[in-house]
Amino acid sequence: MPTGEDAALMVGFDDRLEPKEDVRINASLLAWLDERTGLSFRLHTPHGPEDIAEQLCSGEIDFAIAGTVSYLQANDRCGARMLVRGVSDDGDDTYRAAIIVRATKAVDDIGDLGGDYFAFGAPNSTQGHLIPRLMLQNAGISLADLGGTSFTGSHAATAKAVTSGSFDAGAIQDTLAVELASRDLVRILGFSDSFPSSGVVVGPNVSREVVEIVRKALLDLDPMGSDSSALYHWSRSEMPRGFVAADDADYEVLRTVAREVGLLGP
């Protein structure tokens, strides 16, 4: 069991917001875990081209606060497991993606996006890439039907690309889409089905005992109550109401889609 600085458990994370905001949010969770579990956690910042799945499988990091795609990739490669998954603002442990267009664009259906320029978020983003690919597929639109596509790197960048007119449409997380639509900045063409949300993934090299300690601590997290003061801007995370237990079987649909769109190995 690691107890000292040298035996600190490394934790990686997916990019979601600004780097410094991601660091501060996740660093506050690790500080809380330090105090709660008596273990030592250290935030791992990316300093190379490796993705989260690679870092988990190589042992560079022990845990990752990651989205579905990163989990599926790590699970696919080295059997990393989804330890807990997040609960959204409305108490749901799933999330959706939305496809938006400019507010002035005369399109009412996803199927009418043929020929338009479409912006995705990060390539490994569940709501910004994986689920929108499933939505386009269900609407009969393939990447070839579109006028062009691009990865903006984040939901915020995608929203900015759409509202600025750089792209005709884009895919972002449903909560951000609802907020932008309420301000008449975009129009929502459709929401996806609900899929298991992001969570904490544990690598294959972490002992069962540590896994259980961390799982229990994360399930006890109460970000809306007693633990709110210890967390930084936690409402901006993908698990504003904490965590629930996760099961690999919950991700079978998305695993299939990911495999189909080439995010997983053959």
Added chain:
Amino acid sequence: MSKVEQRLPRRLTTRMTLAVVVIVVIAGLATTGIISEVLSRSLRSQSVTSGQALTQEFGESLANALVEGDLSAIQEIVSGAVEQNETIIYAFAFGPNTPIVHSFDGGFPADLMPVASLPADESGGSRLLETDFGRVRDFGYRPLDGLSAEVHLGISEEEIVAVQRQVTEFILALTVVGLLLAAVAANWFGRVAIYPLSALTQRVRGLGGGNLEQHIDLPPGDEVGDLAEAFNDMANQIQTVIQQLQASEAGYGDLLTASGTVGEGIVLICDEGPSEGTFLYVNETFAQLVGRDPEDLQGLEVGAALHPDSLGRCRESWEAIRAGAMDIVPTSELTLVDQTGEERIVETAGTMIDYQGSRAVAWFVRDITTRKVREEELRRRNRELAALNAVASALNSPVSEDEMLNNALLSALSALEMHVGWILVLDDDGAASLAACHGLPSDQHAFAFPKCACGRIVKGGASTVIDSAGDDCALACLPQGSDAPVSCHTAVAVQARGRVLGVLSVASERADAMDESDMALLEAMGRQIGVALENARLWEELRSKEKIRGELLARAMRAQEDERQRISRELHDGVGQSLNALVFGLNAVNAALTQSPAGAPELLGRLSISVSDTVKELQEIIYDLRPSLLDDLGLCKAVRWYTQERLQGRGVQVLLDIPEVLRLEPDAETALFRVTQEAVTNIAKHAHAGHVSIMLRPTEAGVHMEIHDDGVGFDRGSVFAKNGGQRGWGLLGMQERVTLLDGEFTIASELGRGTLLTIDLPLDAT
């Protein structure tokens, strides 16, 4: 004067200028220091605040790049920060995946990181560093919690120091300018302010030179004006006081003269130098007291005017005056003697004064000779009253006559401060007996009074003082040979209502023991004792009469009872038996009328004689009780009948000289008849007289009655002995009857020469 005071300039203007300069310098330096410090703190605080804000903003701009390890972006931001702000001397940053990116041209100083690096528990802070670029404040900030990333900005504080220096120099310059202005202003103001004082000083010097008429004319309303006005008031007050002193001095002269006029003697006596104890000044009144001229007394010793007995008290008074300094010393009584030797008692008081530059005693003298004489007279009278009061108390005490006189004698001796005295009393025959005595041998009294030298004088009611006791004096019995033989003998009469009842004698070993006032006092005591003695005797006489009267009353009651027994006996033996016999006679008549009627007239005739005898007996009894003649025919007929009944049957010739028609009040007639009845009874029983005359005459006051017989007479002493004789009660009864009617009853009788009774009844009794 302190050393500081000595070093200060003397001129007030210079002092004021110096004070203002000192105040301005101190205030300027203090202001400079305070403002510089406050400004420095404010600038530093502001610099720190702005530096922290700038550093935080700098860190936020670098945070993403530090997370991503974007060195080019970091270098661009660090360099831009230094270029855009000339106060920023340096900037550097490092992150978890980046080395130190800095703005130093010659490489990162090796010694900077140890002093600038933030402690592990701080998210930000600042350090003041002394560097080659001057004073620099290093601001550090951790933009990424949980990661080892820091950003630092080095901001120069030289600008703050420069600003602080500029402000200090500016304030010091202002202080110097203000100092010059204040010095000039203080000097000018001092001259303006001191000007009235200078003027006032000149005027006050004039006042000090005696020029009280000179006034200081300065405008009022300020302090100096008020001071000038106060000086003017003071000059006026001094002028007024001088005038009052002059008037007072003149008044004192008048007072001395006036004091002499009203009888107050005033003397000033030298109290120092060779003339000490001599008169410096004497007023006319004092000179008259000692019978000299004032000029003759000046220069004389004070003792020349004093009685030798007063010299001691005069010295004590003088010492008291000296000890009391200027206070008035309480009065002292001294005796002055004039040239003829006549003494005057004076009351003095004194105090110390300065007289013509010398210390002197002012002596106030008042003649109290007359007052002292009156006081002495009053004391004498009080003593006499006290003595008389003591004697009166002794005389009024409820004791026997002898004890009363003894107490009175002791009181008199005590009042006269003598210890030898006696009281002699005279009886009706003029024989003297010793009633009280003190200071004489108890068993060696040899009184020749009233045949002694003093007795011959005192028995006539006069008083006498005999310087030497003769052989016939009671004092001769005193033991001789003592140091001071008792030889002065004073005797006064003990008298009441002009009648000498005795003598009060006192004696002393001092020939001058009795002065005129003592004689008067002793005579008053003699009269007081005489009155008390007479009262005592009258009281004794009254008590004796009361006793006799009581016994008479008892005797009258016994006589009344005896008379009742006699009447009862006579009625039983006489009238009763006659009536019984009459009853038996009547029964016999009754029987005779039935049995032998012829003998009834004879029986009735004897019964008639028996009834007549019974009636006669009753009349005799009634006459014995009270003759009806007295009520029916008056005193003359009653007396005539009684004397015939009692005396003429015994062969005594009775001569009655009583007016036939004279009628008196019933009480008077009864009293005179009973007196006559008792006298006739006595004559019949005891006098063996041959002739008796009874005379009654009306007088202007009432009636006068005499009953005279030529019988054997009697001795009054034996009849009126104190224990009472059988024969005396009749005489006392007669006297009592007359006395009850305010009349006088006298008895004159001598053995062998018969007896004369005299009765006088006042008019209101008739």
